[in-house]
Amino acid sequence: MPAGAGAKKLLLLAGVGLAVLMLVGFIFGAIGSAMFGTDQFLEKPEIHLSPQPVYPASTRNESLHLDDHTVELYSEAREQGKEKEEAAEEAGIHFEPLSASKFAVTNTLISAWFATIVIILFFVLGSRKRSIVPGRLQAVIEFLYEGVLGFCSSVLGPEMARRAFPVIATIFFFVLFNAWLALLPIYQFVGFVFDGEIKAHFLKSAGTDLNMPLALALISFVFVEYYGLRAHGLGYFKKFFAFGKLLRGKPSGLIDVFVGFLEGVSELVRVVSFTFRLFGNMTAGEILVIMITFLVPFVATQFVFGLELLVGLIQAVIFASLTVVFLSVAIRHEEH
Amino acid sequence: MIAIESSIAGLISHLAGAIPLLGITDLGINGPSLIAYLINFVLLLGILTLFAYKPLLRVLDQRSERIRESLEAADRAREEAAGSQQVIEDQLNEARREGQRLLEQAREAAARFQEEQMDQARRDAETFVERARSDIQRERDAAVQEVRANFGDLAITAAERVIRRSLDRQAHEELISQVLEEGEQASAGPRA
Numbered sequence: 404m405p406a407g408a409g410a411k412k413l414l415l416l417a418g419v420g421l422a423v424l425m426l427v428g429f430i431f432g433a434i435g436s437a438m439f440g441t442d443q444f445l446e447k448p449e450i451h452l453s454p455q456p457v458y459p460a461s462t463r464n465e466s467l468h469l470d471d472h473t474v475e476l477y478s479e480a481r482e483q484g485k486e487k488e489e490a491a492e493e494a495g496i497h498f499e500p501l502s503a504s505k506f507a508v509t510n511t512l513i514s515a516w517f518a519t520i521v522i523i524l525f526f527v528l529g530s531r532k533r534s535i536v537p538g539r540l541q542a543v544i545e546f547l548y549e550g551v552l553g554f555c556s557s558v559l560g561p562e563m564a565r566r567a568f569p570v571i572a573t574i575f576f577f578v579l580f581n582a583w584l585a586l587l588p589i590y591q592f593v594g595f596v597f598d599g600e601i602k603a604h605f606l607k608s609a610g611t612d613l614n615m616p617l618a619l620a621l622i623s624f625v626f627v628e629y630y631g632l633r634a635h636g637l638g639y640f641k642k643f644f645a646f647g648k649l650l651r652g653k654p655s656g657l658i659d660v661f662v663g664f665l666e667g668v669s670e671l672v673r674v675v676s677f678t679f680r681l682f683g684n685m686t687a688g689e690i691l692v693i694m695i696t697f698l699v700p701f702v703a704t705q706f707v708f709g710l711e712l713l714v715g716l717i718q719a720v721i722f723a724s725l726t727v728v729f730l731s732v733a734i735r736h737e738e739h
Numbered sequence: 740m741i742a743i744e745s746s747i748a749g750l751i752s753h754l755a756g757a758i759p760l761l762g763i764t765d766l767g768i769n770g771p772s773l774i775a776y777l778i779n780f781v782l783l784l785g786i787l788t789l790f791a792y793k794p795l796l797r798v799l800d801q802r803s804e805r806i807r808e809s810l811e812a813a814d815r816a817r818e819e820a821a822g823s824q825q826v827i828e829d830q831l832n833e834a835r836r837e838g839q840r841l842l843e844q845a846r847e848a849a850a851r852f853q854e855e856q857m858d859q860a861r862r863d864a865e866t867f868v869e870r871a872r873s874d875i876q877r878e879r880d881a882a883v884q885e886v887r888a889n890f891g892d893l894a895i896t897a898a899e900r901v902i903r904r905s906l907d908r909q910a911h912e913e914l915i916s917q918v919l920e921e922g923e924q925a926s927a928g929p930r931a
Contacts, residue, residue, distance in 0.1 A: 503770055
């Protein structure tokens with residue numbers, strides 16, 4: 404970067420360029436086309452809450468209702484000069500989510516595998532040398548480790564933090580990498596095309612698939628309850644089934660029973676809240692990116708990307724730290 | 740019976756259709772996917788634990804161990820340095836004391852020497868004075884002896900003259916003073 408006046412000039416030029424690009428995006432985006440009648444740069448995006456099956460191909464076509472019959476109806480409708488949307492509707496081509504028990508490789512699952520591979524490459528390569536004096540990558544990874552380990556230690560104490568670290572760190576990095584990798588443009592423009600339109604994306608942010616947050620929530624739940632049981636033995640269940648006082652004939656024991664019931668409910672509700680918090684945030688982020696890109700195709704998206712980077716980090720921190728906190732509550736010995 | 744069942748099923752499906760939000764498949768809940776995610780996570784956890792977390796945490800431990808050790812070593816070295824500083828200080832103090840002692844000794848020796856020299860000088864002076872005094876005594880004795888010897892002659896000479904002259908009173912006195920003068924001159928003579 405040149406120094407002084409040159410740098411300022413360059414910065415100014417870049418600013419003007421970006422502003423022009425944004426203006427062009429505005430004019431050829433959805434808002435501009437509605438105001439000035441310009442041709443839209445992008446077609447109206449289709450938004451699905453559920454993941455789309457991509458493999459095997461037969462399942463994909465089935466979920467999209469693409470078969471010989473519908474395709475024929477569609478092309479007939481197109482020949483009659485109908486718009487794509489109308490023709491698809493007439494032919495009955497529409498997306499239907501996978502039924503709850505049917506297996507298929509969904510685009511979210513592929514993106515989760517992608518994230519998994521990236522994480523493994525990043526961490527295994529980064530910790531391959533294991534030198535006392537770290538290189539750059541190792542230093543970054545150590546920084547991340549020490550961040551997670553430090554937080555765990557501050558809540559759980561050093562010994563328990565060491566035991567909990569792998570699960571907490573994996574949750575954190577899995578959520579983080581899934582959220583951040585989903586901002587890559589490849590998620591938006593690679594897919595299975597029918598008549599010039601992407602009917603099913605090859606990749607879709609794994610966080611937007613309810614199953615992924617649910618799986619993490621279940622793991623977090625099992626992890627917490629396991630250590631709770633280990634710390635208290637079978638007495639751990641007394642927290643939920645507090646009949647002790649009532650059986651001794653004290654009527655106030657009813658309160659304990661009720662509190663125990665509430666404890667149990669709150670424990671289970673955590674799974675739901677974990678799931679929908681992550682799912683909601685990731686889905687909202689994806690929709691926001693898609694909608695802003697549709698409304699103003701250039702430059703404006705960058706701000707949303709910045710926001711989504713932050714949201715991804717926050718969600719990863721929340722998921723990991725809530726697990727830590729719940730764990731600390733579960734293993735805590737109550738003073739009587 | 741069958742009619743009732745089918746009507747119930749119809750009602751349920753009608754209700755489900757009326758409340759589309761309740762269709763959990765619309766959100767994408769899918770058993771096999773869930774299992775796939777679980778397996779995926781457990782695999783990721785296992786791989787990371789084996790190949791990333793454990794080795795690198797060990798490195799971190801080693802490093803903190805190393806840092807602790809070098810800090811301790813530094814402390815030890817500092818203590819040692821402080822110790823040797825003390826030793827040097829002690830030696831210096833010792834040397835200083837030794838020097839002081841030597842100086843004191845030298846000063847004492849000098850004082851003693853001076854005293855001895857003074858005594859010697861005094862003794863020498865006394866000896867010298869003694870000798871001078873005895874010399875004077877001797878000289879005086881010799882002079883008195885000589886005077887005494889000369890005075891006898893003088894008295895005889897004076898008596899001769901007295902006899903030779905008339906014995907008037909005035910002549911008598913003149914004679915005596917003459918003799919005395921001569922006697923004085925005679926006794927003063929060898930002394931001068």
